[in-house]
Amino acid sequence: MTRDRHLRVKTLRVAKTLEKLLGIPRQTSSLPPPLDMLIATILSQNTNDKNSHRAYTTLRAKFPRWDDVANASMRSVIAAIRSGGMANQKAARIKETLRAVNNRYGTHTLSALKRKPNDAVLEELTSLNGVGFKTASCVLLFSMGRDVFPVDTHVHRICNRLGLANGSTPEKTFEQMKTLVPKGRGYSFHTNLIRFGRMMCKSSNPSCGECPLFDECLYEGKKERQGRTRIRSTADHSFMLLDNVR
Numbered sequence: 001m002t003r004d005r006h007l008r009v010k011t012l013r014v015a016k017t018l019e020k021l022l023g024i025p026r027q028t029s030s031l032p033p034p035l036d037m038l039i040a041t042i043l044s045q046n047t048n049d050k051n052s053h054r055a056y057t058t059l060r061a062k063f064p065r066w067d068d069v070a071n072a073s074m075r076s077v078i079a080a081i082r083s084g085g086m087a088n089q090k091a092a093r094i095k096e097t098l099r100a101v102n103n104r105y106g107t108h109t110l111s112a113l114k115r116k117p118n119d120a121v122l123e124e125l126t127s128l129n130g131v132g133f134k135t136a137s138c139v140l141l142f143s144m145g146r147d148v149f150p151v152d153t154h155v156h157r158i159c160n161r162l163g164l165a166n167g168s169t170p171e172k173t174f175e176q177m178k179t180l181v182p183k184g185r186g187y188s189f190h191t192n193l194i195r196f197g198r199m200m201c202k203s204s205n206p207s208c209g210e211c212p213l214f215d216e217c218l219y220e221g222k223k224e225r226q227g228r229t230r231i232r233s234t235a236d237h238s239f240m241l242l243d244n245v246r
């Protein structure tokens with residue numbers, strides 16, 4: 001078996017194991033507009049999903065249209081998103097992003113992207129200052145329903161521990177995983193890896209002893225298996241901001 005085929009087969013096996021453990025996440029049919037998702041992704045950085053969700057809903061309640069945010073004072077935008085942390089930096093990035101979108105498309109909307117193929121959307125979004133591949137692919141997946149596989153630091157860590165990728169950065173892992181993720185499983189695999197990372201394969205002190213992927217894992221720091229896999233409730237770990245942007 002070629003290395004590429006071996007990795008594709010292994011990726012499918014991992015995806016199926018996670019589906020057994022965590023279920024098959026289904027995407028809602030009412031997806032938010034791309035610009036909403038882009039701003040939500042900015043708010044999600046360096047905080048947890050609950051805090052960034054609170055910041056996002058407060059911002060939308062105070063400024064229902066993106067025109068309103070663009071025209072608001074920096075101070076009032078900072079006040080609206082304070083619960084999400086790093087409010088000064090995030091407010092500046094939001095205002096800068098809105099300015100760039102308006103300069104390019106003549107309006108505060110990214111609806112024109114919906115008619116474009118994935119690569120063109122990635123290229124256009126990443127050419128906006130401060131928008132990386134992770135953010136751009138989240139917009140594709142969570143607001144346009146495209147079958148892509150965003151790679152954040154958690155997905156990057158787990159894919160590398162499992163030996164599916166060997167990228168030194170999330171961007172490199174994103175490129176490597178493009179051909180490995182089974183068709184139609186971008187959303188469910190991404191979502192389950194995030195949940196798995198929160199409940200078991202944490203950055204430090206992963207729960208290797210009870211991990212159902214123990215035999216697949218190539219992580220040199222993995223700990224000895226201690227017993228049978230224990231499936232714990234994921235209720236505290238399952239809320240994801242990008243699933244709840246309205």
Ligand code: SF4
Pocket residue numbers: 161162200201202206207208209211212213214217218219222223
């Ligand atoms: S064995 Fe440990 S490091 Fe490997 S995937 Fe499982 S929890 Fe993560």
